[in-house]
Amino acid sequence: MEASLLLIQLLNGLQLGILLFLLSAGLTLTFGIMDFVNLAHGSLYMLGAFICASLTQLTGSFALAALLAVPLTALCGLLIEMVVIRQLYSRNHLDHVLATFGLILCLDTIAEIVWSPAGIAIALPDILNGQLEVLPGVVVPVFRLLIIAVGLLAAAGLYLLVNHTKLGMLIRAGASNRTMVGALGVDIKTLFSGVFAIGAALAGLAGLLVAPIAEASIGMGNEIIITAFVVIIIGGIGSMKGAFIAALLIGLIDTLGRSYLDDIFKLIMSNEAAETAAPAISAMLIYLMMAVILAIRPQGLFPASSR
Amino acid sequence: MSTKQSAILETTDLCKRFGGVLATDHVNLNVLKGEVHALIGPNGAGKTTLISQLSGLLKPDSGQIKFKGKNLTGKPAHKFARAGLARSFQITSLFADMTLLQNVALAIQANAGHSFSFWRDATTDDRLLEPAYHYLQTTGLAGNADRLASAVSHGERRQLEVAMALATEPSLLLLDEPMAGMGTDESNLMVEILQKLSGEKTILLIEHDMDAVFTLADRISVLVYGRIIATGNKEQIQSNPDVKAAYLGEASNGEASNA
Amino acid sequence: MSETKLKNNSKPRPLSFWINAILLLLLAVVPPILFITGQPFWLDVFTRLVILALAATALNLVLGYGGLVSFGHAAYLGLGAYAVGIPTYHALYGGMDAIASFNGFLHLGLAVLVSALFALLTGAISLRTRGVNFIMITMAFGQMIFYAIVALENYGGDDGLTIDVRSEFPLISLDNPLTLYGLCYLSLLMALFIVYKITRSRFGLTLQGARSNEERMRSLGVNCYRYQLVAIVISGAICGYAGFLLGNFSTFISPEMMDWTRSGELMFMVILGGAAFLCGPIFGAAAFILLEEVLRDVTIHWHLPFGLLLILSVLFFRGGLSGALDRLRSQGDKP
Numbered sequence: 001m002e003a004s005l006l007l008i009q010l011l012n013g014l015q016l017g018i019l020l021f022l023l024s025a026g027l028t029l030t031f032g033i034m035d036f037v038n039l040a041h042g043s044l045y046m047l048g049a050f051i052c053a054s055l056t057q058l059t060g061s062f063a064l065a066a067l068l069a070v071p072l073t074a075l076c077g078l079l080i081e082m083v084v085i086r087q088l089y090s091r092n093h094l095d096h097v098l099a100t101f102g103l104i105l106c107l108d109t110i111a112e113i114v115w116s117p118a119g120i121a122i123a124l125p126d127i128l129n130g131q132l133e134v135l136p137g138v139v140v141p142v143f144r145l146l147i148i149a150v151g152l153l154a155a156a157g158l159y160l161l162v163n164h165t166k167l168g169m170l171i172r173a174g175a176s177n178r179t180m181v182g183a184l185g186v187d188i189k190t191l192f193s194g195v196f197a198i199g200a201a202l203a204g205l206a207g208l209l210v211a212p213i214a215e216a217s218i219g220m221g222n223e224i225i226i227t228a229f230v231v232i233i234i235g236g237i238g239s240m241k242g243a244f245i246a247a248l249l250i251g252l253i254d255t256l257g258r259s260y261l262d263d264i265f266k267l268i269m270s271n272e273a274a275e276t277a278a279p280a281i282s283a284m285l286i287y288l289m290m291a292v293i294l295a296i297r298p299q300g301l302f303p304a305s306s307r
Numbered sequence: 308m309s310t311k312q313s314a315i316l317e318t319t320d321l322c323k324r325f326g327g328v329l330a331t332d333h334v335n336l337n338v339l340k341g342e343v344h345a346l347i348g349p350n351g352a353g354k355t356t357l358i359s360q361l362s363g364l365l366k367p368d369s370g371q372i373k374f375k376g377k378n379l380t381g382k383p384a385h386k387f388a389r390a391g392l393a394r395s396f397q398i399t400s401l402f403a404d405m406t407l408l409q410n411v412a413l414a415i416q417a418n419a420g421h422s423f424s425f426w427r428d429a430t431t432d433d434r435l436l437e438p439a440y441h442y443l444q445t446t447g448l449a450g451n452a453d454r455l456a457s458a459v460s461h462g463e464r465r466q467l468e469v470a471m472a473l474a475t476e477p478s479l480l481l482l483d484e485p486m487a488g489m490g491t492d493e494s495n496l497m498v499e500i501l502q503k504l505s506g507e508k509t510i511l512l513i514e515h516d517m518d519a520v521f522t523l524a525d526r527i528s529v530l531v532y533g534r535i536i537a538t539g540n541k542e543q544i545q546s547n548p549d550v551k552a553a554y555l556g557e558a559s560n561g562e563a564s565n566a
Numbered sequence: 567m568s569e570t571k572l573k574n575n576s577k578p579r580p581l582s583f584w585i586n587a588i589l590l591l592l593l594a595v596v597p598p599i600l601f602i603t604g605q606p607f608w609l610d611v612f613t614r615l616v617i618l619a620l621a622a623t624a625l626n627l628v629l630g631y632g633g634l635v636s637f638g639h640a641a642y643l644g645l646g647a648y649a650v651g652i653p654t655y656h657a658l659y660g661g662m663d664a665i666a667s668f669n670g671f672l673h674l675g676l677a678v679l680v681s682a683l684f685a686l687l688t689g690a691i692s693l694r695t696r697g698v699n700f701i702m703i704t705m706a707f708g709q710m711i712f713y714a715i716v717a718l719e720n721y722g723g724d725d726g727l728t729i730d731v732r733s734e735f736p737l738i739s740l741d742n743p744l745t746l747y748g749l750c751y752l753s754l755l756m757a758l759f760i761v762y763k764i765t766r767s768r769f770g771l772t773l774q775g776a777r778s779n780e781e782r783m784r785s786l787g788v789n790c791y792r793y794q795l796v797a798i799v800i801s802g803a804i805c806g807y808a809g810f811l812l813g814n815f816s817t818f819i820s821p822e823m824m825d826w827t828r829s830g831e832l833m834f835m836v837i838l839g840g841a842a843f844l845c846g847p848i849f850g851a852a853a854f855i856l857l858e859e860v861l862r863d864v865t866i867h868w869h870l871p872f873g874l875l876l877i878l879s880v881l882f883f884r885g886g887l888s889g890a891l892d893r894l895r896s897q898g899d900k901p
Binding site for chain 2: 772775781787
């Protein structure tokens with residue numbers, strides 16, 4: 001186990017954690033303010049990736065495409081909110097879950113029609129494609145550092161939003177309470193649409209950041225959304241701080257688990273057994289962690305006030 | 308305070324704090340076996356907070372709750388119920404999508420021990436249905452047995468609350484404002500029902516309606532700002548200067564709820 | 567959620583009784599006739615329908631009668647199917663002598679036991695929470711099994727596993743499609759009967775009381791947790807059994823069958839039929855699968871109209887089929 005390799009893995013874990021945070025931040029916003037559970041959040045992530053990929057091909061510039069993709073995904077989010085989501089706020093969580101499940105089928109199929117089922121890979125511009133020697137012997141791709149930087153920036157923005165705005169007050173109070181929102185003198189319809197669009201923008205941002213590494217593909221959101229759920233369950237549902245910490249925790253544990261678990265297992269069992277067990281256990285690792293944390297703290301690490 | 312008779316419920320220095328407010332302030336309350344004990348107090352006096360602690364829905368910060376000599380402090384609500392303390396709810400809390408009969412049957416079933424019986428048909432089981440009818444009769448609801456709880460009137464729901472509390476065959480019946488929101492006729496009916504029960508049950512009654520309280524209660528405790536300022540019989544309470552002072556601002560309110 | 571039908575004695579049989587009876591009769595007669603008249607394809611469709619209806623019936627116990635929104639039930643289908651696949655694999659290719667076998671009773675027992683155990687462990691933790699947390703946690707646990715199977719490359723991982731030999735039973739052969747359908751159909755009847763009995767028992771009333779008003783239940787002195795956990799275990803075991811049938815039916819199993827979206831489909835079947843309506847899941851499964859077949863014929867992008875219909879059903883078809891039935895005879899006792 002080389003130290004430099006470990007460092008690279010830590011960075012990878014951090015990168016995954018950042019992406020998870022961008023996704024779970026949107027979920028936290030919509031849940032914290034509208035009391036809405038959005039399964040289709042992952043589809044917005046997918047849309048972000050596809051929009052960015054298409055625009056990159058069209059304009060030839062990833063940077064320009066990325067800049068455009070965020071507001072465009074937010075716009076998609078806004079549209080979805082106005083057509084479907086808005087009808088559901090007054091319903092219970094079961095209805096939210098069912099309707100947004102239907103929405104996933106629709107959005108995935110629309111993406112399939114628009115972009116073909118094959119998925120799109122995009123190349124990075126040369127500046128971002130390089131490697132950087134951050135420490136002697138530790139070479140990391142520039143783009144990964146960029147993802148981390150962008151993610152931290154978004155986290156800082158959300159920190160300001162949560163701690164220094166009226167909107168943030170609502171989130172901190174865990175107030176999914178219309179009368180309270182109304183008492184603040186905000187137009188609820190506009191507010192809810194706006195919040196949903198912000199969540200969509202964050203999901204789109206995560207999607208476009210992934211596109212150059214993993215390519216945009218149909219259904220890419222449906223896998224990561226569950227991990228994002230695990231993040232907010234562990235963090236304490238509705239808590240932005242909890243989402244941030246849990247996202248990084250999950251990113252690191254998942255990445256390190258996949259890289260090192262077989263080595264650890266080999267210390268205590270035969271090589272053969274370790275090689276069978278390690279992948280399965282590391283795939284389950286974050287869920288097992290979730291189980292342990294919930295067994296001790298059913299409301300997660302940072303419960304957002306009693307609900 | 309007299310504890311010559313055996314106290315069935317006894318609290319010692321019970322405290323509950325919300326933020327900076329002591330909602331329950333060193334409350335020492337005794338309910339004696341066989342009596343109807345009323346707990347009154349102006350709005351915001353902390354009656355609901357106190358009763359939530361007495362039924363285990365809320366954990367006190369300090370102090371002790373003894374019920375039939377057993378210390379129940381900090382125990383979950385179902386342990387309180389198991390010990391023989393049944394409560395009705397101020398905000399009616401029923402099984403809305405079930406019939407009145409089923410509501411009471413559930414209470415009987417809960418009292419009969421565990422319900423890990425998977426095969427025998429409970430919906431035709433006379434061991435449940437017969438007593439359920441009996442309690443509906445006691446509370447004047449026999450004619451409504453097959454109606455859904457969500458479909459009956461407010462007053463009837465309050466009566467059902469009492470029927471369900473009775474069905475658990477409690478040693479102490481904790482009634483949280485059974486007359487709240489009722490019209491005069493409904494109130495009178497409820498007083499009648501409770502009067503019939505008063506001979507056989509120990510009741511702790513939380514109620515705004517002073518007429519009802521003075522008609523029903525053997526003893527009365529007055530709660531103001533989380534503290535019990537007086538306990539005694541009707542005459543003692545009516546002549547107590549502290550109580551008068553506390554109720555002076557509220558007097559009109561107390562009258563109003565009789566209207 | 568829709569109203570409960572607990573006590574219909576001393577009244578004429580309700581409309582829903584006749585609808586259920588006709589449905590079950592049709593399911594007994596039509597698919598075999600289709601098969602005999604040379605349309606084996608439709609027997610396959612109906613076999614799948616009946617198996618999924620069985621799984622949805624299991625889910626209905628928890629979701630409909632218990633009011634617990636479990637979003638991980640596909641995991642039990644998967645566990646049940648792999649309880650056929652893995653022993654069969656080892657019986658053919660060696661290894662794991664303890665379970666290597668074609669014996670159907672072993673497969674069946676394994677499917678039920680493993681599912682029940684998984685339900686017990688994950689239920690014990692999930693039930694410490696309520697509401698959204700419960701939804702997401704059951705979802706996450708379901709997905710955990712998905713990833714665990716993906717990671718087990720011995721058994722094909724992502725690519726899935728072919729079951730070369732079906733579970734073996736004395737006297738009957740599951741290789742005969744009609745026999746297999748018969749077994750699935752009888753299993754469904756059995757499960758319906760079990761759920762029917764349970765929901766009318768003291769246990770079932772307690773479960774429904776907890777759905778209706780859990781706090782009230784607690785103040786009556788009932789520890790709801792234990793009842794809900796037992797319901798989850800029973801439901802998981804039945805669903806695992808459905809997985810055992812599904813494995814024998816499809817003979818190709820893969821993690822895909824326990825993806826969380828499969829769980830979502832099962833939930834839809836329950837809700838479309840009307841939660842806490844005994845035969846609701848059958849109607850739901852039928853609507854789901856027949857619609858799927860029809861739309862698939864029309865367009866390869868059938869998920870789009872399908873998804874739209876699902877959204878519309880949530881928005882405008884509240885209470886599912888049983889809700890619609892209630893509205894039909896709404897002169898009754900509703901506010």
